[in-house]
Amino acid sequence: xxxxxxxxxxxxxxxxxxxxxxxxxxxxxDIDNEKILKMKQGISPIYEPGLSDxxxxxxxxxxxxxTSDHQEGFESAEVIYIAVGTPEREDGSADLSFVEQVxxxxxxxxxxxxxxxxxxxxxxxxxxxxxxxxxxxxxxQVNLEVVSNPEFLKEGSAIYDSFNGDRIVIGANxxxxxxxxEEINKPFGVPVFKTDIKSAEMIKYASNAFLATKISFINxxxxxxxxxxxxxxxxxxxxxxDKRIGDKFLNAGIGYGGSCFPKDTKALIQIAGNxxxxxxxxxxxxxxxxxxxGLLLAKLNERIPDLTGKRIAVLGLAFKPNTDDMRExxxxxxxxxxxxxxxxxxxxxxxxxxxxxxxxxxxVRYASCVEDAxxxxxATLILTExxxxxxxxxxxxxxxxxxxxxxxxxxxxxxxxxxxxxxxHSVGRPVxx
Ligand code: NAD
Numbered sequence: 092x093x094x095x096x097x098x099x100x101x102x103x104x105x106x107x108x109x110x111x112x113x114x115x116x117x118x119x120x121d122i123d124n125e126k127i128l129k130m131k132q133g134i135s136p137i138y139e140p141g142l143s144d145x146x147x148x149x150x151x152x153x154x155x156x157x158t159s160d161h162q163e164g165f166e167s168a169e170v171i172y173i174a175v176g177t178p179e180r181e182d183g184s185a186d187l188s189f190v191e192q193v194x195x196x197x198x199x200x201x202x203x204x205x206x207x208x209x210x211x212x213x214x215x216x217x218x219x220x221x222x223x224x225x226x227x228x229x230x231x232q233v234n235l236e237v238v239s240n241p242e243f244l245k246e247g248s249a250i251y252d253s254f255n256g257d258r259i260v261i262g263a264n265x266x267x268x269x270x271x272x273e274e275i276n277k278p279f280g281v282p283v284f285k286t287d288i289k290s291a292e293m294i295k296y297a298s299n300a301f302l303a304t305k306i307s308f309i310n311x312x313x314x315x316x317x318x319x320x321x322x323x324x325x326x327x328x329x330x331x332x333d334k335r336i337g338d339k340f341l342n343a344g345i346g347y348g349g350s351c352f353p354k355d356t357k358a359l360i361q362i363a364g365n366x367x368x369x370x371x372x373x374x375x376x377x378x379x380x381x382x383x384x385g386l387l388l389a390k391l392n393e394r395i396p397d398l399t400g401k402r403i404a405v406l407g408l409a410f411k412p413n414t415d416d417m418r419e420x421x422x423x424x425x426x427x428x429x430x431x432x433x434x435x436x437x438x439x440x441x442x443x444x445x446x447x448x449x450x451x452x453x454x455v456r457y458a459s460c461v462e463d464a465x466x467x468x469x470a471t472l473i474l475t476e477x478x479x480x481x482x483x484x485x486x487x488x489x490x491x492x493x494x495x496x497x498x499x500x501x502x503x504x505x506x507x508x509x510x511x512x513x514x515x516h517s518v519g520r521p522v523x524x
Contacts, residue, residue: 092115092116092169092170092274092275093115093116093118093167093168093169093170094107094110094115094116094117094118094168094169094170094171094172094275095117095118095119095120095164095165095168095170095171095172096110096117096118096119096120096171096172096174097120097121097161097164097171097172097173097174097175097193097196097197098120098121098173098174098175098176098189098193098211099119099120099121099123099126099127099130099136099157099174100137100174100175100176101137101139101244101246101249101350101416102174102210102211102242102244103119103121103172103174103175103210104119104130104135104136104137104139104142104146105139105142105244105249105250105253106172106174106210106242106253107119107155107172108142108145108146108149108155108250109145109250109253109254109279110275111149111154111155112145112148112149112154113278113279114154114278115154115275116154116156116167117149117154117155117156118156118157118158118163118164118168119155119156119157119158119164120157120158120159120160120161120164120165121157121159122159123159124159127157127158127159130146130157131150131157133146133147133150137414137415137416138413138414138415138442138443139246139247139249139250139413139414140247140248140250140251140413141250141251142249142250145250161196161197161200162200165197165200165201165202166202168205169203169205169206170205170206170207170208170271170272170275171197171205171206171207171208172208172209172210172240173190173193173194173197173207173208173209173210173211173221174210174211174242175189175190175192175193175211176189176211177189177190177211177212177213177354178354179353179354179357179358182361183357183358183360183361184214184357184358184361185212185213185214185354185358185361187213187214187217187220189211190209190211190213190217190221191220191221191224194207194221194224194225194228195224195228197225197235198224198225198226198227198228198229198230198235199228199230200230201225201229201230201231201233201235202231202233203233204233204234204235205233205235205236206235206236206238206268206271206272207221207225207235207236207237207238208237208238208239208240208272209221209237209238209239209240209241210240210241210242211242212241212242212295212296212299212351212355212358213239213292214292214296214358214361214362215289215292215293215296215362216289216292217292218237218238218239218262218288218292219237219288221237222235222236222237225237236263236264236265236267236268237288238261238262238263238268238269238272238288239260239261239262239263239288239291239292240259240260240261240262240272240291241260241291241292241294241295242295243256243257243258243260243295243298244256246349246350246411246413246414246416247411247412247413247414248413253279254279254280254281255281256279256281257281257282258281258282258283258284259273259276259279259281259282259283259284260284260286260291260294260295261273261283261284261285261286261291262285262286262287262288262289262290262291262292262294263285263287263288264287264288269285273285295355296355296358296359296362297359299351299352299355299356299359300355300356300359300373300376302340302352303347303352303355303356303373303376303377303380304372304373304376305339305340305341306340306342306344306346306347306352306380307346307347307375307376307377307379307380307383309323309327309340309341309342309343310343310344310346310379310380310383310518310519311379312326312327312343312519313343313518313519314519316343316519316520317518317519317520320521321519322505322519322520322521323343323518323519323520324343324501324519324520326519327341327342327343342500342501343501343518343519344383344499344500344501344518345383345384345386345387345421345474345499345500345518346379346380346381346383346384346421347380348410348411348418348419348420348421349410349411349416349418349419349420350410350416350418350419352419353377353380353419354419356373356376356377356380357377359373360373360374360377384421384424384425385424386499386518387421387425387472387474387497387499388425388428388429390497390516391403391470391472391497394470394495394497394516395469395470395495397433398429398432398433398434399432399433399434400433400434400435401433401434401435401469401470402434402435402437402467402468402469402492403429403434403435403436403437403468403469403470403471403472404437404438404439404458404464404465404468404470404471404472404491405422405425405426405429405436405437405438405439405455405464405471405472405474406438406439406440406461406464406465406471406472406473406474406475406477406480407422407439407440407473407474407475407476407477407480407500408420408422408426408438408439408440408443408444408447408451408474408475409422409440409442409443409446409475410422410475411475411476412475412476412477412478413477414442414443415442415443415445415446416443416446417443417446417447417450420443420474420475421474421499422438422447422451422474422475423450423451425472425474426438426451426452426455427451427452430452430454430455435456436452436454436455436456437456437457437458437463437464437468438451438455438456438457438458438464439457439458439459439460439461439463439464440475440477441477441479444457461479461480461483461487462487462490465487465488465490465491466490466491467490467491467492468491468492469491469492469493469495470491470495470496470497471488471491471495471496471497472497472498472499473496473497473498473499473500473502474499474500475500476500476501476502480502481502481503485503485507485508485511485513486511488511488513489511493514494511494512494513494514495513495514495516496508496513496514496515496516497516497517498515498516498517498518499518500518501517501518501519501520503515503517505517505520505521505523508523509523
């Protein structure tokens with residue numbers, strides 16, 4: 092199939108590259124010319140394990156192309172994917188301006204019957220709106236049918252997820268369009284679930300809201316565990332053995348971040364509000380998450396009430412391991428507060444430092460490895476559970492002024508920290524000192 096993908100962010104680029112890898116001819120389109128020039132040379136603008144290699148291979152084999160010219164990109168496309176951003180507006184609702192612009196661009200350039208696939212996460216009813224915009228803006232007498240195909244990849248394992256996802260959801264008005272999309276995706280061997288468009292749109296929001304609920308739930312349990320002297324990891328393990336509950340997404344920590352859960356939970360509250368329904372449970376989930384982001388600073392302040400001139404090591408800046416994505420990362424709040432309190436911040440992340448420099452407070456300093464960040468510090472805060480952090484030689488903490496580790500991701504066993512005489516505060520587990 093000849094496919095065009097509009098938007099080459101985390102979703103669009105991974106989608107385009109994976110589709111080319113299973114044999115389709117793909118043109119990726121983006122308005123960011125700098126990105127396009129990089130990608131034409133085989134350089135990925137984002138960090139995602141396995142992406143660069145797969146990208147270079149498919150460029151060389153002639154199946155993967157890049158352009159910033161919509162007309163050129165759509166020229167031979169039988170199917171066009173929309174994968175542009177739907178960021179959060181100030182009131183929490185989803186900003187659909189990028190998606191709507193693409194709908195107009197598609198209609199303007201369309202010269203043949205085409206299936207238009209919405210990958211972007213959009214509120215229920217948006218695909219109908221996209222269809223209307225396209226129908227109203229068409230220049231040629233052609234038929235364009237919009238299909239919903241929400242994306243479930245996880246940053247950090249996006250390529251793996253494309254080939255090993257749990258399901259592909261297709262929401263369509265006609266069997267013909269749904270079948271075309273099913274055919275395109277056949278080589279991935281992932282189970283397909285077909286439904287109507289509105290249900291497909293809701294599946295995406297409901298899935299993210301449910302996962303966010305699990306996280307906020309276990310974080311609430313962890314706060315109670317701390318007060319009672321129980322160990323939340325054992326609690327989560329014991330809960331997770333029940334197949335009805337499942338053992339995933341029960342890691343207590345400093346809350347969820349990233350480009351999806353924070354915005355999608357708030358958007359779903361808005362979607363419900365638009366039909367006069369108050370989503371009380373989800374409002375609680377969001378509130379708990381905001382509270383949880385302040386947990387590490389509260390623990391640090393209890394131990395060091397005056398942070399003026401104190402050197403604080405921050406390990407991990409990305410919102411989760413294996414990505415360079417800094418959107419809604421806990422590090423944004425934590426480093427800003429540390430600087431505001433007069434602390435000197437020495438931060439380290441294996442891949443997100445370039446992105447961090449663009450958005451974190453200018454006073455944050457950066458180290459080139461865990462060891463350099465931690466050396467001579469008065470406390471170490473762990474914000475992202477990178478393997479490099481989890482597997483660090485614990486002797487590194489002995490190079491601190493005093494070995495005080497406050498871990499927002501429960502990277503270490505309590506016993507090993509005790510054996511190494513490290514004062515260790517984690518989430519939902521007894522303090523070791
Ligand atoms: P992103 O912000 O990383 O990328 C969006 C890209 O679209 C940018 O490169 C931008 O330049 C480009 N763009 C904007 N307008 C354009 C236009 N008119 N023509 C061509 N290109 C244009 O976004 P993302 O993280 O890839 O997310 C895309 C969508 O997928 C969002 O709706 C998001 O909610 C959803 N989603 C994201 C993830 C994730 O993990 N990032 C997972 C599932 C779903």
